[in-house]
Every structure is written in structure tokens, then in C-alpha cells.
Amino acid sequence: MTITLDDFATFFRAVNAGHDPFPWQTALLTGIAGSARWPSAITAPTGSGKSAVVEVHVFLNALYSAGSGPRVPRRLSTVVARRALVDSQADRAQRVADWLDEGDSPLAREMSALLQRLSAADDTPPLVIGHLRGGISLRSTWIDDPSACAVISATPDMWGSRLLLRGYGSSMAARPREGGLLGLDNAVVIDEAHLSRQLVGTARWVSQHNADVAERLGVPGLQVVESSATTRSASPDGIGIGPDDLADPTLRPRLTLPKPVTVVESAAWSGKKATDQYISTLVDQVQDMARTADDGTIGCIVNRVDTALRVAERLGDDCPCWVGPTRPLDLAQLKRSYPALLGLDTAPRQAMPRFLVATQTVEVGVDLDLSGLVTELAPADSLTQRFGRVNRRGLRDSGPLTVVAPPQDKLAEQLPYSLDDLADALQWLGGLPDTEGASPQAVADHPPKARTPERAIVKLPHVGDVMRWDATADLMWADEDLELWVRDSLEPDDAQVGIVVRQPLPDEDAEVIPLLAATPVDQAEVFPAGIAVARAVVDRILEGRGDHARAFLSRADEITPLGADDASAIRPGDVVIVDAGHALTRHGVVVSDANRAESLETRWGTPDVAVIQKDSADSQWLSALADLTAEDAQTEYSDLGGEGLLTLGPPNALGELPWIVVTSQKTAEEDEELRQEWSASDQPVLLTAHQSNVAGRARRLGERVALDPELTAALELAGAHHDDGKADPRFQHLRLSNYSSLVLAKSEHRSSQAVVRRQFAGGELPRGWRHELRSVAVSWAEVSLAPHGPLVARLIGTSHGRGRILPQPDAASLATPSDPAEVNERVAALFGSGEWPELMAATSTTYGVWGCAYLEALLRAADCQVSKEGS
16 A cells, blocks of 8 residues: 555544544645645644644655655754653654554554655664653664655754754764754744743754755755744644534534633732741632532642642642653653553543642643642743643543732732733733633633743854854864754753662672763753752761761763862752662752652663663672673673673672673664774674775665765765775784774674773873874875765765864874875865865855755664674
């Protein structure tokens, strides 16, 4: 079978528990299918399914693969300034990916095959998911195959910094790849765009800047979509709710059922920390609503974390708390415990808490379905979003809303909300109709006044900024502050520190430190905390008594114990690791006044890492491998049926192993640096074979994304020469331990410890020596005469993201006296006399900064895919 537009409804029902798409969602699909472009704006009230852009994107790419639709962007980025919504969008994409992977219907199998046909690598899944926000592990799988259909969920800072080739949390080598793949062949939907005016402006500028580049490359550019539930766009190609939607039997009740609003005045309301009297007012209102509402969940949304924690404690055990500093591990547990609350139709209805307390983190897009809501006064657009969490599916006759506010004469700012915005909100509430209240349709008919912009002027980039961002490998005194380009607010964020709990840690610090170094922290296990709170918590732990009165600092990949007076030395961005059993949290949030130890889930970094200790079920390995070298221990472990790569703890005075870390093989296969010298195969890889395979994969990638044929040929030629520099005897001897007559690209499979040890064992390769820069000089005679020769040379020299530099300070080391004279001359001219920066600037001008970065991403992906496959 093949698919057509008519199959969209069947697909949509399959991944949305049998629900049909709304008319506006179908219109969005057909509009893009007819124009090959996403609209510039989407306006749809809360509950009307804006998140379905994911399904539209996936179906359009399958349609293209079937030959029934246009070439549309391979990547969809959904961007919103709420971590909870970023997670929700990633969950939605994962649900679609699971349906494709399971293949339980002919349509699922057909769409899965069509989407995989787009990809250059055989092992790429039908749908690739990227998840970019603070507080989670930053996996780079979305850049591994630029030809794949992908959905990337991100916060504005994380997405915007990557678009500008300065990704927060990204390695220097990954930055150009990320920027190229977001600046081209990508559609970005920026939700609640009126709160991200600066990012919208920057993205639209990049889109326009890249328009000619995209046409030259033959791929779609960056298509920018503003999305909002409350602000109607003036864009002529915008799409939103129409008469057909209001007639839809499922959507109409969501939009029109009443949500009566009651404003409760509280003289105890304050712009500062909530008093006990005010907390009592909130709790009383929640409990009063619970006595009259049905058996669903009553929500309470407040403006500050401390208020949320105190209200949740007063409401008792049947009251989860969802706030911004909630650790990702705990949020995942909340979703598992109450799936029905979070919109999973298949979940039993009894899996609902009586209360839920939250902060602004649940305002946008989170698929909560509350039976009623008590909320603090907030700006009108925030209130509209909060109201949208009530009776979201339209299954109840009404959804009561209570807003707790001060008397008019006591109204004051409550940061981050201004006095003017709060006053406008009170006035807007008073003008809502008595019967309909704040139903989405009533809100559309009585739109709130726009919030006061945090910045009066949107700052657009210029060419000079782009030239600076293009130099991704130049060493700066400090990373550039990108807030000017990606954020509406220029107020500094509260300095943050991460707290991690691990158990069981060995009693001896000398055994703990290497164990923590061998099990790097995964952001999912990090509790975010303000620096003052973190210092107070650590001080209290260090002042305690007993074996666990200790803490360890993780900074710049170094683990050090903290002394009794060291808490004040904790800096923003640090991670502090402590033993379990301390009073750290209230409702899963790190606070300075916790009075009891809560039960906290712990792990050893990423989920695929396990630690064998003396009390472990498999502790026999500690003695079985105690007298062996790392490589012999790995061999013995594998031969006896063990799975994974081992890291052995340092033997104690008796020669006993205190611990063994077991990491999955997949983790090593995804480490790009290790793969440059190590193969998943048990046989060494010949250089000629590797380069031939990379060239072929580069050609396939170019063809799969419909790249201009001449540029595809240039990409293939770069792949054929990208590792020429590895033939240098110094690299063969010192990096690959190869003294045979064969010229290798990679050595055979070894233990992870052996690879790392070998990387630093030699001393003859000069510091900073890069084989890809030598590759440029060695291949210059051929590539310089080829079509697009300067571009080919650039792609070779930047094939690992590290050649984007000023003249090489130790350029002469790239060649030796035994090399041909022309190689020495090329090295001197390119990397000593300044030709390389000139070539970089010229190619950036000709093919565009983002165009070059995109092509670099294609070549790097070809190399990584081939290496991962063992060749």
C-alpha cells in the first residue's frame, strides 16, 4: 500500500486514542501539503490541539517519501518557555514513535517503512526525538542522521543558543552541526510567541538570511511559526479555529462549556513571601471547591515555589506538587503514578489525586484535566493558560475557577509580575460574562490586554554577529552571553547549583571519588537549587556527625571532597553529590529548612549504568576479577556471559576491588571521540575501506535530503579524503598502536579504559595536533582542482568540528621533513600564513554560514554512522 492525504485521519486516530483530528488540524496539513511551507502563525485556544503539529509533521514526511507530497523540512522544533511543556511535547512525539516502532497495523508498518526510507542509516528509527532543556541529559541522537524525520522539543534558551552555533551544554565540536541542522531543513513552532518576541525575531532574521542559501543547497530553509492560544496574528497565511471547528462535536464543548469565575479578595495577599494567613486562605478555597466538585482533581496554581510547598503540605498526602525545580526523575514518577491526570486516555480513572499544587510551570500545553482550579492572581494571559487546565476535554458540565486576589487598594507587584499587568488582569476578570465565564470561546470574544513587553525593542542580528558566531572553535575568555538574541527578559537568572543524591557510596572517600568520576552525573538525577540554598544545605550536612557528614564537588569533570568550611566556595553551575539519608527536600524540592529525610529515587547516572559492590547480588565479580588487568577483566567478564563495558575500582590494601562500574556497549558506541580510534568490530579497520565507506555514505546522505547534485559530489569527495592525515606514522604508532605495514583508520574493539589510556600514553604528537588539518594539506593537490574545491577542503578540515580556528599556532608539526615538499608548503601556507582563515571566510560567504555548517553536519554524520557500524 501507499499513503495519501486521506490516511491522515486514520493515523491521527491511531496515535490519539481514537480521536479524530479537528477541522483546523486537517486544514493545517492540507495547507502545508499544497504549499510546501508551514504557516507563519497558528492561533488555537487551549484544549484545541496545538500540539498536533507533531502528527502533521510526521505524516507530511511520510507523504513525501511515498511520492504523494512535497519536500517539507525533515526536522520540527517545538519551542516553549516551560520545561513541563517541553517534556509533554517530547512525550507526545515518543507516543508516535512507539506506534511506528510497534507496527501493529498495515498503516503503521507502511508509514514506518516510508520514514525509514528517508534515512541514510539502516538503524535510524522512523522518528528521531530530541529533548533539549535544562535538567535532563543532553542526548545528541537528533544530529546523528540529518536525513531522518525528527521532532526536537526545546526551551527557548536551548534552541536559540544552538541556532546561533553556541549551544548551551554542547561540546565545541557539536555546535556547528547543531546550528546547521536547526538553521536549514527545519520548521520551528514557537508556542506562546508573544512571550518570546526576541526569539521569534532572531529566528525570522536567520530564516531570511538563509533563504538564498537554502535555494542553492536545494533543501528547505528555516520555517518559523508563531503559535498562541490568546494572541491572534495578523499574518495573512495564519491558521486558527474556524466555523467548522465550532461545529465539531468533540471540540465545541471544549471551547464553549462554561467556566464560571469567582474572585475572592484576601487582605493577606502580598507581593512578598506568603503569610500563614494567606496560605490558609488558599487551602480553604481548595477544600471548599473539593466539597462541591466531582471526584476529579482540584488544582491550585500559585506564583512561587515556597507557596506551593506550604499549600501542598497543608493539603496532605493525596496532593502531589509540580514546580519548576522538580527533578526530572520525580516528574517521571508523578506521570507513572497519575497517568489519567496527565491525559492518558487508557489510564484507569481512579488513578487521580484529589489535589494538585503547581506553579507557572504547568500553564502552557501540559495536558492536565482538572475538575476545578484555585489560582493566585497573575497577568491575564497567564490566567487564561491556567484556566485552560480545567475541563480540558469538555467532559464535565462546567469547570469552576477561583482567583484569589488582593483588594484593589492593596494591589502591588509580585515579581516577576508587574503592578500594571496584575491590575489589567483584575479589570479583565471583571469584564468576563457571568454565564460563560472564562470558557475558551468567551476568552476569544473578550481577549485580555497584552502583557507589558519585557523589552521594548527586538534586537536583530547583523552580519558581523554571524561572522563571530561562525568561529565556533576560537578560544574565548568566556562564552558569549546570548540573552540579547534569544530572551525577552534581560534580568539575570538566579544562580543555580545542582544537588545529586547517590546510594550506597563506599565508606572511604578514596573509593568514592573514583566511583563518582566513573559514573558521571546525568541531569535527570539533578535537583536544581539556588546557590544560597545549596550552600546552606551543604553547610548543614558538613556540620553533622557520622560517616555521611560529607559532600563531594563535581566541577569541570573533577571530583573533590568538600571540607567543613568549603560550602562558601560552591559556584554557579557546580554539582554537589551527597549520600542518601539527609534532610534535603520538601515535596521533592531542595530547601534549606527540610526537617526530615524524604525517600528519594537514586541511580548511578544514566539508566544503563550499574555498580557492583559488596552487597550487590552479583558481588562475586569483585573477587573473580580482582587480580586481572582492565583488559583481561573485560575479556573474562564477557567470556562468562557478562554484558557491558567495565571500569574497575582501585584495589584496597588487601587487593580487593571496592566496586565495578558496568556500562552498556551502546554508550561507548555513541561516544564520537572514542569511535575515531576504536571500532565496534573485533577487527581493525583499514583506512582505505573506511574512507571509501564514508564517501559512499556522504553521497547517500546528500541524495536522501535531495541536496544539489554538485554539492553532493563535493560531499562525497570530502568523505574520501577526510582521514588522509591518519596515514601519518605518528598517528598510526601513538594513537592506534599500529606498527604493521597496514594503514588503519581504527583499531579493533578494546575496553573503554584501554582506549582512554592509549589516548594519553604517547608523548610525540604535539598538543592540539589534528589529523583532519593534515588531511587538507595531503589531499590539496586533488581537491583544490575539483568543482567547489575550497568547500571540499573546508569540509575535510572541519570534519570533526575542530578546524574552525585561527592560524594553527604549531602548524609546522602537521608535517615532517620526510613528507613531500608540497605537503610542507601547503601546511605552512594554510595554517601558518593565514590561507585557512581566508578559505573559511570565503566559503562562509559563498555557501552561507549555516549552509557550511549544514554540509559539515552531513559529512560528520556519514563518518559517525560508518564508524558506529564498525567500519
